[in-house]
Amino acid sequence: MANILDSKIPSGAIEDKWEKAKFENKLVNPANKRKHSVIVVGTGLAGASAAASLGELGYKVKAFCVHESPRRAHSVAAQGGINAAKNYQNDGDSTYRLFYDTVKGGDFRAREANVYRLAEVSANIIDQMVSQGVPFAREYGGTLANRSFGGAQVSRTFYARGQTGQQLLLGAYSQMMRQVDAGTVELRYRREMLDLVVIDGKARGIIVRNLLTGEIEAHEADAVIIASGGYSNVFFLSTNAMNCAVTAAWKAHKRGAYFANPCYTQIHPTCIPVHGENQSKLTLMSESLRNDGRVWVPKAVGDKRHPNDIPENERDYYLERVYPSFGNLAPRDVASRQAKYACDEGRGVNESGKAVYLDFADSIKRLGEEKIAERYGNLFEMYDKITGENPYKRPMMIYPAPHYTMGGLWVDYNLQSTIPGCFVAGEANFSDHGANRLGASALMQGLADGYFVVPYSIGNYLGGTKLNKVTTNDDAFKAAVEGVKKEISTLVNIKGNRTVDSFHKELGNIMWENCGMGRNAAGLKKALEEIPRVREEFWQNVRIPGDPNYLNVELEKAGRVADFLELGELMCRDALEREESCGGHFREEHQDNGEAKRDDANFCHVAAWEYTGNMKTSVRHKEELTFENVHLATRSYK
Amino acid sequence: MSGKHINLTLKVWRQKGSKDQGSFVEYQAKNVSEHASFLEMLDAVNEEIVAKGEEPIAFDHDCREGICGTCGFVIDGEAHGKLKATTVCQLHMRNYNDGETLTIEPFRANSFPVIKDLMVDRSALDRIISSGGYISQNTGNPQDANAILIPKADADEAMSSATCIGCGACVAACKNASAALFTSAKISHLALLPQGAVEKDERALRMVAAMDSEGFGACTTTGACEAACPKEIQLTNISRMNRQFLGAVLTQRPKHKDGGAG
Numbered sequence: 009m010a011n012i013l014d015s016k017i018p019s020g021a022i023e024d025k026w027e028k029a030k031f032e033n034k035l036v037n038p039a040n041k042r043k044h045s046v047i048v049v050g051t052g053l054a055g056a057s058a059a060a061s062l063g064e065l066g067y068k069v070k071a072f073c074v075h076e077s078p079r080r081a082h083s084v085a086a087q088g089g090i091n092a093a094k095n096y097q098n099d100g101d102s103t104y105r106l107f108y109d110t111v112k113g114g115d116f117r118a119r120e121a122n123v124y125r126l127a128e129v130s131a132n133i134i135d136q137m138v139s140q141g142v143p144f145a146r147e148y149g150g151t152l153a154n155r156s157f158g159g160a161q162v163s164r165t166f167y168a169r170g171q172t173g174q175q176l177l178l179g180a181y182s183q184m185m186r187q188v189d190a191g192t193v194e195l196r197y198r199r200e201m202l203d204l205v206v207i208d209g210k211a212r213g214i215i216v217r218n219l220l221t222g223e224i225e226a227h228e229a230d231a232v233i234i235a236s237g238g239y240s241n242v243f244f245l246s247t248n249a250m251n252c253a254v255t256a257a258w259k260a261h262k263r264g265a266y267f268a269n270p271c272y273t274q275i276h277p278t279c280i281p282v283h284g285e286n287q288s289k290l291t292l293m294s295e296s297l298r299n300d301g302r303v304w305v306p307k308a309v310g311d312k313r314h315p316n317d318i319p320e321n322e323r324d325y326y327l328e329r330v331y332p333s334f335g336n337l338a339p340r341d342v343a344s345r346q347a348k349y350a351c352d353e354g355r356g357v358n359e360s361g362k363a364v365y366l367d368f369a370d371s372i373k374r375l376g377e378e379k380i381a382e383r384y385g386n387l388f389e390m391y392d393k394i395t396g397e398n399p400y401k402r403p404m405m406i407y408p409a410p411h412y413t414m415g416g417l418w419v420d421y422n423l424q425s426t427i428p429g430c431f432v433a434g435e436a437n438f439s440d441h442g443a444n445r446l447g448a449s450a451l452m453q454g455l456a457d458g459y460f461v462v463p464y465s466i467g468n469y470l471g472g473t474k475l476n477k478v479t480t481n482d483d484a485f486k487a488a489v490e491g492v493k494k495e496i497s498t499l500v501n502i503k504g505n506r507t508v509d510s511f512h513k514e515l516g517n518i519m520w521e522n523c524g525m526g527r528n529a530a531g532l533k534k535a536l537e538e539i540p541r542v543r544e545e546f547w548q549n550v551r552i553p554g555d556p557n558y559l560n561v562e563l564e565k566a567g568r569v570a571d572f573l574e575l576g577e578l579m580c581r582d583a584l585e586r587e588e589s590c591g592g593h594f595r596e597e598h599q600d601n602g603e604a605k606r607d608d609a610n611f612c613h614v615a616a617w618e619y620t621g622n623m624k625t626s627v628r629h630k631e632e633l634t635f636e637n638v639h640l641a642t643r644s645y646k
Numbered sequence: 647m648s649g650k651h652i653n654l655t656l657k658v659w660r661q662k663g664s665k666d667q668g669s670f671v672e673y674q675a676k677n678v679s680e681h682a683s684f685l686e687m688l689d690a691v692n693e694e695i696v697a698k699g700e701e702p703i704a705f706d707h708d709c710r711e712g713i714c715g716t717c718g719f720v721i722d723g724e725a726h727g728k729l730k731a732t733t734v735c736q737l738h739m740r741n742y743n744d745g746e747t748l749t750i751e752p753f754r755a756n757s758f759p760v761i762k763d764l765m766v767d768r769s770a771l772d773r774i775i776s777s778g779g780y781i782s783q784n785t786g787n788p789q790d791a792n793a794i795l796i797p798k799a800d801a802d803e804a805m806s807s808a809t810c811i812g813c814g815a816c817v818a819a820c821k822n823a824s825a826a827l828f829t830s831a832k833i834s835h836l837a838l839l840p841q842g843a844v845e846k847d848e849r850a851l852r853m854v855a856a857m858d859s860e861g862f863g864a865c866t867t868t869g870a871c872e873a874a875c876p877k878e879i880q881l882t883n884i885s886r887m888n889r890q891f892l893g894a895v896l897t898q899r900p901k902h903k904d905g906g907a908g
Contacts, residue, residue, distance in 0.1 A: 057785075060785065061785040064784050064785055075708065075716070076706060076716065076767070076768065076769065077768065077769065077771070077772050077812070078772075079715070079772070079775075079812055080708055080709075080714045080715060080716045082708070082709060082714070084709065084713050084714045084715075084811075085709045085711055085713050085714065094791075094792075096792060132786070132788075134791045135788040135789065135790055135791045136783075136785060136786070136788055137791075138788070138791040138794060138841070139781070139783045139788035139789070139791075139794075139841055140780070140781045140783045140841070141780075141781045141804075141835070141836050141839055141841050141842050143801050143804040143805040143808050143835065143839065144791075144801070145801070145805075146796055146797075146798045146801040146802075147798065148797075148798050149795070150795030150796050150797055150798070151792050151795065152791055152792055168805060168808075169805060169809075171713065171809060174713055174809075174811070175805075175808060178808065181775075182775060182779055182780035182781070183780060183783070183785075185772065185775045185776040185779065185780060186776070186780040186782065188776045189776045189777065189778075195772075197769065197772075220761060249708040249709040249710070249714060250707060250708050250709075250710060251708050283649075283679070283681040283682075284649070284679050284681055284682070285679075286679060286682050286686045286687075286689065286690050287682075287686065288683075288685065288686050288689055288710060289710050291710070291711050292711075389731075390711070390712065390736070393712075393729075393732060393736045393737075393738065394683075394736065394738065395681075396680075396681075396738065396740050459785050459786075460785075460786075463785070507693055507696045507697060509689070509693060510693075551696060551697075551699065553696055553699050553700055553701050553702075554701040558663070558762075559663075559704060559761060559762050559765075560701075561702060561704055562696060562701075562702060
C-alpha cells in the first residue's frame with residue numbers, strides 16, 4: 009500500500025508547483041457541477057469563502073454552522089490584520105520573502121510547498137476582498153494602508169481598524185449569502201457536526217444535531233469540507249470564543265482522518281491577564297499594539313510601586329534588551345516565553361504577579377495622544393472596559409494566553425485528509441504554520457484555503473473519482489445516527505453530581521500547567537495519568553439537566569468537553585514524543601539559555617496520529633519534511 | 647483575587663420555548679467580583695442552578711469580546727445594559743452596586759421570536775443580508791486592489807458603517823421594532839465604496855423590501871436605536887438609506903428581459 013501520508017506535492021520548482029497543479033487538475037464540466045453536492049462544515053473565513061466559491065462554480069453546497077448566524081464565526085475576533093506580499097510600500101517584500109518569513113517563522117515544521125502557495129495567493133486575497141467591499145484602511149491618496157506586524161520586518165499587513173477579522177468575515181459571509189440568494193448554497197444554522205459518514209472508504213456525509221430541536225439529521229454529499237476552526241478551548245481559558253470546539257474535526261479523526269501535530273499551540277503574548285476564579289475566557293489585545301508599546305517589568309523582584317512611579321533606570325525593557333534587532337516585535341512564542349521568565353523570577357506585576365506592562369507613554373510623548381488614539385483607540389477602550397483602567401494614563405497589563413492552534417487534521421497539498429473526499433480548510437488543518445503562526449497569517453490561510461485552494465482540489469477530486477450514489481437511508485448513515493443518539497442518551501443519563509464546566513476547568517488546568525507555554529517530560533507524564541482519570545470521572549459523574557430533544561446548552565458543552573478530554577491526552581502524548589523545542593512547542597529539557605533548541609536530525613517531520621479505537625493505542629506516523637528553498641537554520645531574533 | 651464583591655437580586659425572564667408562556671423568576675447572585683463580566687456573573691448563577699439539577703438560564707453569547715454580536719438582552723429596560731457603546735459581554739460588574747435588583751429580559755420584537763429564556767431568533771437579519779447586502783463579485787481575477795482609489799474619508803465612513811455587529815439591539819430599543827439602523831448600516835457601507843455603488847439602487851430596493859417583509863416596523867427617526875447601539879452606528883445611515891431608496895424608486899427600471907446575442 010502506498011504511504012497514506014503522501015503529501016502529493018507537485019514536482020518542479022517551488023514557483024511553478026501551484027500553476028502546474030492547477031493545470032493538471034481534472035476538471036468538472038460546468039453542466040455537471042450542479043450534479044455534485046458538497047458539504048461545508050463551519051462558516052468562518054475558510055468555510056464561508058469555500059461555500060461562496062463552490063456555489064459560484066455551480067456545485068450544490070450545503071453549509072453548516074453551530075452559530076445562530078454565519079456572521080458570528082470566531083474569525084470575527086481577529087483584530088490586527090492580514091498579510092499579503094503586495095510590496096505596496098516598496099520596502100522589499102515579495103512572494104518569496106513572505107514565503108521565507110513564514111517557513112522560518114514556523115520554525116521549519118511547515119511544508120514548504122504549501123507555504124509558497126499561501127504567499128503566492130496572498131496578493132489575490134487582498135484584491136478579492138477589496139473588490140467585494142472590505143473597507144481596509146486607506147492613505148489620503150486613496151491607496152491601501154499597511155502596517156508592520158509581529159515578527160515581520162516589512163510593512164505587509166492590511167487592516168481595517170482593529171476589526172480586520174470581522175470585516176473579512178463579513179466580506180466572505182456576504183459572498184456566501186449572495187449564493188444563498190442565488191440558490192446554490194443552502195445554509196443550516198445551529199447545527200453541530202457529530203459524525204462523519206464514510207462509505208467505500210470515502211467521506212459521503214455528516215450527522216448533525218439541530219441545536220434548537222435536538223433532532224439528529226443525516227446529510228449526504230459527494231465531498232465534505234471541514235472548516236471548523238481550532239481547539240484552544242481545550243485549555244478552558246483561551247482567547248477562543250466559547251463555542252470553539254474540536255468536535256467536528258475530532259469526529260473525523262475517529263473515522264480515520266489523521267490528526268497532525270496536536271501539541272502545537274500558539275501562546276499569544278498580549279492578552280488581558282486572568283482576574284479571578286469565575287473568569288470564562290481571555291481577551292486578546294491586538295499584537296499591533298507592540299508597534300508602539302514597550303514591554304517592561306520592574307528590575308527588582310517584588311517592586312509593587314505604581315508603574316508611573318518606577319523610574320526609567322529601574323525598568324527592564326526585556327524584549328529590547330534580549331532581542332535588540334526585533335525588540336518589542338519579537339515573534340509570539342519568543343515574546344510569550346520572555347514574559348513567563350520575568351514573572352517566574354517574581355518580577356511580574358498585577359496582584360497575581362502574572363502580568364507585564366505594555367507601555368505607550370513614550371509613543372504618546374513622541375506622536376501625541378491623538379495619533380495613538382487613531383491607531384489603537386478601540387483597543388484602548390476595550391481594555392478600559394474590561395479592566396476599569398485607562399491605558400493612556402497607566403501602562404496596560406498583559407500576559408500570554410492560548411490562542412491559535414497550529415495542529416489539526418493532516419492534509420495533503422490538495423487539503424485532503426487521509427479520508428478521501430474529506431477536505432480540511434483553515435485552522436482545522438495543520439498545514440501552513442508549522443510550529444508557530446506568525447501575526448496576520450491565520451486570516452490569510454483561511455481565505456487562501458477557502459477561495460483559492462479548495463475550489464480547485466474539489467474539482468480535481470470530483471472530476472477524477474468514481475462515486476456511487478448514496479442516500480441517507482444507507483446502513484452507514486443509519487448506524488452513524490444511532491451511534492450519535494446513543495452517545496447523547498448515555499451523557500444525559502449519567503445524572504451525576506458535577507457540572508460540565510467543572511470538568512472543563514479541571515482539564516484546562518492540567519493542560520495549561522503541563523502542556524502550556526513550557527512542557528517537560530515529568531509534567532506531561534503526570535498529565536497523561538491525570539487526564540484519563542478526569543475522563544473516567546466525567547463519564548460517571550457529569551450532570552446534564554434538561555431535555556436532549558430540545559435546546560440544551562449543557563448537553564452541547566458536554567459533548568465538546570468529552571472530545572477535549574480525548575484531544576488533551578493526544579496533545580500531551582504528541583508533546584512528550586517530540587523531544588525538541590520548536591516554535592510554540594517548548595520542551596524545557598531542550599533549550600540553550602532559554603532559547604528553543606530544535607532537533608532537525610530527529611524531528612524534522614510532521615507527526616500524524618492515527619486513531620485505532622482508543623486513546624492509548626493511537627499510532628504516530630511521520631511525514632518527513634524537506635527544505636529545499638529555505639535552508640534549515642536556527643532562528644535568531646537577537 | 648481581591649477587589650470588591652457584591653450581592654444582587656436578578657429577575658430573569660424564563661420561557662421554555664417560543665410557544666410557551668414566559669415569566670420572571672428571581673435568583674440571587676452572591677459574592678460577585680467587580681472584575682467579572684455580566685455574562686460571567688450569569689455563568690456563576692447558572693452553575694448553582696445546574697448543581698440543583700435545574701435547567702440553566704439560556705442566553706446567546708460567543709466571543710465575549712464585544713465583536714461577534716451574539717450576546718445581548720435587556721437589563722433594566724436597556725438593550726445591552728446601562729453603559730453606552732457596550733455589548734453585554736463587555737459590561738462589567740463594577741458598574742453595579744451591592745444590593746441592587748436587576749431585571750433581565752430578552753430583546754423584544756415580533757421579528758425576533760424567543761427561542762428560550764433570553765435567546766431570540768435573529769435570522770431575519772441574515773435574510774435581509776441575503777436579499778442584497780453584498781457586492782456581486784465572483785471569486786478570482788479581480789483587478790489590483792490599488793486600482794480602485796478610495797478617498798480616505800469615504801473609506802473611513804464606510805468602515806464606520808461596516809462596524810455593525812448585527813446584534814439586534816437597535817431593533818429591541820425601537821418602539822416600532824424597526825431594523826432601519828441595521829439595514830441602513832449595510833447599505834451605507836457598500837454604497838459609499840465605488841465597488842458597491844454600481845448596484846446601490848437595486849440593493850436599496852431589495853433590502854428595504856426584505857426588511858418590510860420580515861415584519862420589522864417603520865422608522866420614525868427618534869434615535870433610540872443609535873443610543874442603544876454598542877458600536878455607535880449613526881442615524882445618518884438611515885437618512886442615506888431613505889434617500890437612496892426614494893431615488894431608486896423614482897428611477898427604477900424594469901429588468902431587461904432581452905437575452906444576449908446567440
